[in-house]
Amino acid sequence: MSHPVLTVAESLKDRARAALGSRNLILVGLMGAGKSSVGRIVAHQLGIPFVDSDAEIEKVSRMSIGELFAAYGEEEFRALETRVMKRLLKNGPRVVSTGGGAFINDRTRKHIKKGGVSIWLKADLDVLWERVSKRDTRPLLKTENPKQTLENLMNARYPIYELADLTVLSRDVRKELMADEILQAVIDARTESAAR
Ligand SMILES: Nc1ncnc2c1ncn2[C@@H]1O[C@H](COP(=O)(O)OP(=O)(O)O)[C@@H](O)[C@H]1O
Numbered sequence: 001m002s003h004p005v006l007t008v009a010e011s012l013k014d015r016a017r018a019a020l021g022s023r024n025l026i027l028v029g030l031m032g033a034g035k036s037s038v039g040r041i042v043a044h045q046l047g048i049p050f051v052d053s054d055a056e057i058e059k060v061s062r063m064s065i066g067e068l069f070a071a072y073g074e075e076e077f078r079a080l081e082t083r084v085m086k087r088l089l090k091n092g093p094r095v096v097s098t099g100g101g102a103f104i105n106d107r108t109r110k111h112i113k114k115g116g117v118s119i120w121l122k123a124d125l126d127v128l129w130e131r132v133s134k135r136d137t138r139p140l141l142k143t144e145n146p147k148q149t150l151e152n153l154m155n156a157r158y159p160i161y162e163l164a165d166l167t168v169l170s171r172d173v174r175k176e177l178m179a180d181e182i183l184q185a186v187i188d189a190r191t192e193s194a195a196r
């Protein structure tokens with residue numbers, strides 16, 4: 001017996017959830033790209049846990065990211081970030097939002113590559129600047145010319161973010177739309193690899 005007419009198209013989230021399987025979905029990209037806020041929505045859509053590596057680092061250290069940088073410096077922060085990321089990626093599926101420098105660190109990037117599907121939220125300088133300039137919580141931008149610092153970070157880091165499995169363009173549209181585009185990218189990647 002066949003039932004073609006009664007087949008209801010699976011929703012975007014069901015298809016993305018099936019495509020992800022037990023892998024983690026790891027959001028990477030520069031400060032202000034929307035990793036933390038959009039990542040939470042994506043996890044909710046998929047019905048899987050959400051973790052933000054910065055929030056987790058703040059929890060284990062009982063310090064803010066700013067306090068950690070001030071007290072121990074960036075190098076120590078990166079070492080802690082590597083350990084925390086390794087632990088967060090052990091069990092999937094989860095949506096894991098990283099801090100902007102995590103994927104740039106060779107050791108952390110290896111854990112990310114092994115731990116699931118990485119997706120780069122790519123944005124242009126003005127979009128990022130408009131967002132990050134509203135808050136002063138990011139220690140790397142406490143410089144004389146923070147917009148120039150952000151541009152320097154873009155130039156240094158974009159070739160490395162390119163190594164992520166997928167890329168989605170982050171721009172000023174509703175965060176829910178950004179989340180849908182991420183789900184679609186996960187589905188498309190699965191379909192493409194199955195077709196090969
Ligand atoms: N698509 C979007 N449209 C408008 N504002 C956004 C969008 N995505 C993120 N934001 C805002 O930009 C700021 C930085 O976002 P956040 O999720 O913290 O980025 P990240 O974790 O990548 O640094 C937040 O205030 C957030 O609400």
Ligand SMILES: O=C(O)C1=C[C@@H](OP(=O)(O)O)[C@@H](O)[C@H](O)C1
Pocket residue numbers: 029030031032035036054065098099100101102137138139140
């Ligand atoms: O780009 C970076 O090196 C950093 C990004 C921050 O996270 P967000 O990208 O979520 O702002 C935070 O981890 C820290 O301030 C360092």
Ligand SMILES: [Mg+2]
Pocket residue numbers: 035036037054097098099
């Ligand atoms: Mg964040």
